[in-house]
Amino acid sequence: MIKRSMTINGHRTSISLEQPFWKELQQMAKSRQMALSALVAEIDLNRSRRLAMGEKNGGLSSEIRLYVLNAALNKTQDHN
Secondary structure, three states: OEEEEEEEOOEEEEEEEOHHHHHHHHHHHHHOOOOHHHHHHHHHHHHHHHHHOOOOOOOHHHHHHHHHHHHHHHHHHHOO
């Protein structure tokens, strides 16, 4: 587990993820030509919107894992 601190939407936060998730998230940010913190802010904004609509979900670290997993699943489906 690797813990990193970053500023998203003007506030500092710490995120704990396993190394494979950090690595994939960094690749995703790079492929979109954006900073890692910007991608995390986008993921957090989507999570906040769903919370506001009444959806229950986990914290930001869980949301990031699901984001990476969904991207990997979509990539796999695109190749089939």
